[in-house]
Amino acid sequence: MKKYLIPLFALLLFNIGCKSDDDGIVNTETPDPDPGSDVIAQNFMWQAMNLWYFWQGEVNDLSDTRFANDTEFTEFLEQNSDPSDFYFDVLLFEEDRFSFLNENYEELVSNLSGVSKSNGLEFGLVQFSGSEDVFGFVEYVLPDSDASTKEIKRGDIFTRVDGQQLNLGNYIDLLFGDNDTYTLGLADIENGTITDNSTEVSLTKIENQVENPILVAKTLDVGGTKIAYLMYNRFLSNFNEELNAAFGQFVADGATELVLDMRYNPGGSVNTSRLLASMVHSTDTDKLYIRQRWNDKIQVQLSSAQLEDYFASSTGVTAINTLNLSKVYVLATNSSASASELVMNGLAPYVDVVHIGETTRGKNEFSITLVDDPEGSFIYNEDREDEINSENNWGIQPLVGRNENADGFFDYTSGLAPTYVLEEDLANLGILGEPDEPLLARAIEEITGGVSKRSFAVEMPAKSFTSSRIQTPLKDNMYLDKPLNLNK
Known part of the structure; x- marks a missing residue:
């Protein structure tokens, strides 16, 4: 598995402790549970969240002075026997929409690299009007996946799984449960009505399915104008070189315009977003891309150099191929979140971002992966796997900070509104990358x-309430993967 692991904070904060330290975090001594108590996971979660959580100061139960003694702390932890309930119901700030966890940190880390068990079918789910029934529509199919070998494609509609009508009560078990193989029952759209047909497609999830986030990269020649088109579906750092190569081809093709399609991109690596922004706009390393904001405990420990990210001239391996654009056309919808929005916001002070589609998700916080390794400040580090408590496999992915752009703007929790509103049409999804x-x-x-003669009227808006990409351990996470050191 290690070949896929992202080195989250590989050099970060080895000197941070959970106890008072004149040279480290200013913090009162944290409590310890009574020996013999069965609260290993809960204790790890509280200690890690008390140190790192962005809203630590707003959650009373995470206060440094919340507990008078270890016995009181133990009784508090024992109130919730389920670690998941403890995390979500007790520790999270009421405005936190995106922190999550996994009872197996290895699965969590693998998903951060784009590795998962998948059949390769990416889809959205829509609720029928006036009913609890649900139908799905295929957004795209991953190459070299099980779905790519079957008779199913973008735009296909399905209403049934293994003969059962999908509804709000069963779609998670049927589509995202332990069943590795399931059979979809397809349907037709005619005059705004969805009608079941007899076609069925059986799909099987494959272990260690790797997603290349670059689904389409091509240069279109439209009336002599060279337009680069990139369909980019997740920010995965282990595909940075492939991303840079795609821009190298755009440059070689003489592209002078770019359509950056992130309509289904739920986010990922902050550093990869910086590299992509540099490929779009500039390799001037004196230009500020984003600035981090942490909780008060962490913020004071970090220097300006550690808090600020500038445009890049290199991926760390090769020189950045940049189009040097002052205008970019971004296709984004409500399924576009976190690092996708970060690119748009980070470019905004320098580039005219023409946003076509819908208002984005509104996720402006980043997270880090925390595991039960107190001596490593709970930060996951693949080189310290032997130090992780073998009795506790839980991994948590809490929001720990926000990014603001060079103008200081970060407040887009309601999403980034489009310049031109255009919803996807279930009756005409089209072929990704084709000019029509x-x-x-x-x-x-x-x-x-x-001004074309075609109409952009939408017959059946694709208003999905969730998607296959969100129902994964990675969800719509934006994770920080920048090595940092304490300001000593």
Whole structure:
């Protein structure tokens, strides 16, 4: 598994402790549970959240002075026998929509690298009007996956799994449960109505399915204008070189415009977002991309150099291939979140970001992976796996900070509103990367200044309430993978 692991904070904060230290975090001594108490996971979660959580100061139960003694602390931990309930119901701030956890940290870390058990079918789920029934629509199919070998494609509709109608009560078990193989029952759309048909497609989830986030990268020639198109579906640092190579091809093709399609991109690596922004706009390392804000305990320990990220001239392996653009066309929807929004916000002080689609998710916080390794300040580090408490496999992914752009703007919890509103149409999703696909066609119209005779009216808006990418351990996480050291 190690070949896929991301070195989250590989050099970070080895000198931070959970106890008072004149050279480290200013913190009162933290409590310890009574020996013999069965609260190993809960204790780890409280200690880690007390140190790192962005809203630590707003959650009374995470206060440094919350407990008078170890016995009181133990009784508090014992009130919730289920670690998951303890995390979500007790420790999280009421405005926190995105922190999550996994009872197996190895699964969590693997998913951060784009490795999961998957059949390769990515889809959205929509609730039927006036009913608890649900239907799905295929957004795209991963190459080299089980789904890529079957008769199913973008735009297909399904209503049933193993003969059962999908509904709000069963879709998680049927589509995202322990069943590695399931059979989808397809349906047709005609005159705004979805009707079941007899076609069935059986799909099987494959272990260690790796997602290349670059689904489509091509240069279109539209009336002599070279338009680069990139369909980018997750920010995965182990594909940084492939991303840079795609921009190298755009440069070689003479592209002068870019359509960056992140309509389904739920986020990922903060550093990869910085590299992508540099490929779009500039390799000037004196230009500020983003600035981090942590809780009060952490913020005072970090220097300006550690808190600030500048545009990059290198991936760390190769020189950045940049288009040096002052305008970019971004396709983004409510499924676009975290690192996708970060690119848009980080570019905004320098670039005219023309946003086509829908208001984005509104996730402006980043997270880190925490495990039961107190001596390592709870930060997951693959080189310290032997130091992780063998009696506790829980991993948590709490929000620990926010990123603001060079203008100081970070408040987009309601999402980033589009310049031009255009929803996807279930009756006409089109082929990704083709000039007549509706969202891309709208961008091309803006680029060329032409007014097409086609209508952009939407017959059946694709209003999904969740998607296959969200129902994974990675969810819509934006994770920080920048090595830092304490300001001594």
